[in-house]
Amino acid sequence: MKRFRFMVLGLGIALALTAFSAGGQTIRILDGQSTTDAGIEKIIDAALAAKYPNIKLDWEIVTWGTDLNAKVQQYIQSGLPDIIVGKGQDLATYSSRKILAPITGKPYLKNVLADAVKSATFNGTTYGVEFNALYQGVYYNRKIFKDNNLSIPKTQAELQALIRKLNSVGITPFATHFLDLWSIGNITMQFAINDIFSKNPGWANEFRAGKINYATSPEARVIYNYNKLLYDNTWKDETFSLEQTKADARLVQGKAAMKVSGSWSIQNFLDVDPDFDFGVFPFPNQAGNAKLIFEPNITFMKSATTKYSDAVDKVFDVITSDKDAAQKIYDLTKTAPLIKGVTPSYKNPSQKDIDAYAAKGQLVDANTGNLQLVWGGFQDENAKDIAAWLQGSETLDQALKAADSRRAVSKP
């Protein structure tokens, strides 16, 4: 009995010691991940070990949506980590709180696509390395479109005609999974980007100042009604209990033609059928000039208070220059690269659509919307009201008024 105790104690001490390995630098990295990002830390560790073996990363991984902000707040008081990894929209928030170190002009930024560097630059100062991008819009089953001679709709009228045609041949126009309230929130923001913020970038500020109300604003009503358009043209009795993966599977199987979604669905599509042929187009807006939404995703930021500035720079250098590691990450997350010269090896049939829109300059940054209205406490709460309205327990006016009541907490 005694020997066993000492064995256990010894094991414990041994482990404790290995956790504080001597020699080399250990820098703290706080990573707010989505579930699809899980595993990038191992790829980065391997890449770092290959080039700079005596720099080690002490990872703290939290769920982006719910915990990153709270952790950052806490660490502002007790000591920020050396690297913060968030999403593109965190750049504006954290830089305005003055907790990020500028990395303008650093040599490794040359490895990043110019647009991505621009998107991470505020008032001439660059604050982060944007690593990959998600594309949001209407993902569609190319075979269904081809078989039924459908063309990409650019206006609402064309969309309506498309929906009528699909209904007449018995194909559900939209695949939805309103069970996931975040999907309602995401869809609504996509609508808002092309119908509200593209025309009026300061809309949200005017909303907060009381000059605009959801209840009386025609454009707010329009985007809420797009939700209804989807709801009326999907599996109404199932959507509030259908899992995301099942909805994606139905799109692949040809039971539905379109899905308003983002790159995160690609993994699911390919799991059902690795040869699934799909494309993407922006959801048509009232003006007929909708752009494909591009959202900078994983973003690496250096904290303003780090004592290991050089080591952090080395880490950023590895991330942007190790093309193999970058490709592994893109393949793992099924996202689009923002590092120059890296092509993911997974099949993405929608890439040619993306390239076409990019070439015509028809891309819009998701941050035009995400930096205006905060997700937690505002967008997600509005989604709950939209869900209630669609299910009939609230009226549209009540849902819109509820959004107005959250005015004060809508600022990111």
Next chain:
Amino acid sequence: MPKPRFKLVMKVQYFSLVFPSLLLFTVGLILPMILGVYYSLTSWDGYTKDFPFIGLGNFAKMLADPHTLDAWWFTIRFAFWNTLIQNLLALFFAVILDTGVKAKTFYRTVLFLPCLIAPIVAGFIWQHMYFDVLPGFNALLGTKVNFGLFGKSSTVLLGLLIVNNWQFVGYWMLIYLAALQSIPRELYESAFVDGASFRIQFLKITIPMLAPAFTICIVGITVGSLRVYDLLVSATTGGPGRASTSIIYHIYNTALNARQYGYGSALSISLIIVLLVIAVVQLGVLRRREVQL
């Protein structure tokens, strides 16, 4: 007769056996409780260094805050139904297993197995049960029953009660079973000879002899239900909306996400007070009945 000096040494040695536990317990539980009371009287946000004193302001806010009242309402309903249902089911199955049904060990294991799973994992499993597996029966049987209990605020409590009972009925059943099995058969035999029916035997012999088991189970289930959190995080994330946010979940949201540590502390203190009151009342009532019976 030990000498006085020896006695003092003994006293010191006994004390040294108890002291580490006392210290740890005080620092780990009592100190936080006292600090909790202090913070509850401030409007501290958890991050800055100032603790603006606001007296009972947090407690007043608590009584007027619909989110807090909703959280309490949910927690109380969950605890109430759970205590009722879980006790009855546990007793029910214990009686069945006690009446010599075949394969008793098998049933006992089946009923008990679910409690080995962590509640956070159980919530995850049952999400898939409700939204994926049970609807599978619809496809097989051609029915159209809506199994998505977690998807509507009117049914989410039911959904959670099912999960919690699935997990823990077996656990409490073991206690009832042991108590049942310890009742001497002679009591039953003499009652039977006197012509007492099954029902009378149950009411007059079984129930009274189960009194200590009742105390343990009722108090245990109530306290366990009032502190529900892990299950909710994975099963419903407090939703839909706030329909299944328990008081502890609400404290978590308020303090850690909304940065109101002072208010959160006040909520914690109120929870402690409620727990103590319920424990005292329950123990008082149940112990008295124990003695009576």
Next chain:
Amino acid sequence: MIGSRIHTARDRWTAFTRKLCLQIFMIVISAALLLPIFTVINFSFKTRKELYVDNPLALPHSLYLDNYISALERLNVGTTFINTFLYTTLSVFFLAVLSGAAAWAIARNRGRFYRFTYLYFLLGILIPFQALFLPIYIVGNAFHLTNTFYGIILMYVATGLSFSIFLMTSFMSQVPVELEEAAQMDGASIYRTYFRIVLPLLKPAIATLVILQAFAIWNDYLLASLFVSKSSLKTLNVLFQQLFSTTSSNYSTAMAGVMISVVPISILFVALQRYFIKGLTAGAVKG
């Protein structure tokens, strides 16, 4: 309980049908109770495509083992498993040592101080630590105990002491005082009496304590998620929730993960089953 006497064939028939109905009922109930566990095992061997497309109740086309491999990898089983294992074993070890000693001291001393101490510890049973998680977290942060290896063990021990001492004191009656008094007559110190004589007799009590506390700590989520968020210190359950929460589509790996995380506690349970049941039921028996 005793039912009606069996006199006639009719009585025999009634008794038989009653037993049959009971059996059928229990079989149905068992099937329902086992369905979630069957689902976990079933899903853990399916490919993602089968999960998204096929009927959930169908069996897998073949025993697909990739889920287990990727679960072992994604759950960082090397690290999280060892972490959870160490937190559990060390906490339980300290709990056994400390609570045994304290319970014995309390049981052997009638004085006011020890009676008060016992009630003081009992406070912790009425107030589960989950209710105090916020102040505990604040204290943990203030003393820099969060995100450290020993910080969380300290907290598990501190919060588990109440129940442990309560359990151990109830077992103290099984230790005959005469043995101790004899030892003390022979000049043994308190410590020697405790370690040489009392502790060996407490083995069943310690076994009960071990399994009850190990089970509670292994399955804990709230304290673990607050205190250890660093990847190197994370526990299995916390990582599981992080990876496989609502927004994740990868539930085939998750189900394999569930199987993996349940294995250790099941082993412990099977090994110490007797003590578990005895400990659970200790207070339930009257007299």
